[in-house]
Amino acid sequence: SALVYVRSYLSALLGLKASTAFFSSFTTAIFNAPMLFFDSTPVGRILTRASSDLSILDFDIPCSITFVASIAIEILVIICVMVSVTWQVLIVAVPAMVASIFV
Numbered sequence: 159s160a161l162v163y164v165r166s167y168l169s170a171l172l173g174l175k176a177s178t179a180f181f182s183s184f185t186t187a188i189f190n191a192p193m194l195f196f197d198s199t200p201v202g203r204i205l206t207r208a209s210s211d212l213s214i215l216d217f218d219i220p221c222s223i224t225f226v227a228s229i230a231i232e233i234l235v236i237i238c239v240m241v242s243v244t245w246q247v248l249i250v251a252v253p254a255m256v257a258s259i260f261v
Contacts, residue, residue, distance in 0.1 A: 169220050180215055184208055 188204065240247040 165224070169224070173216060173220055176219075177212060177215055180212065184211075 237247070237251050241251070
């Protein structure tokens, strides 16, 4: 539905911005590296590192963010349902949330 569309759109948009920023800074760093760096580091190692870092940035981080966000939303919904049934849950839930933020 609309929530899935917004989540997918934001994930793609922010992922593209992150990949572009990483690639730009990576290529700037490579072009500004001294020649001694290229004498001691094979080009294959540089390309492997760049592709593995971009792969993590493109696939692993969005999945992790989606997982964390869905768990956070699920916990909030559970607390809201519990509060709607019994308001005394707030006596335990609010200090627990504050403690979890500081821990």
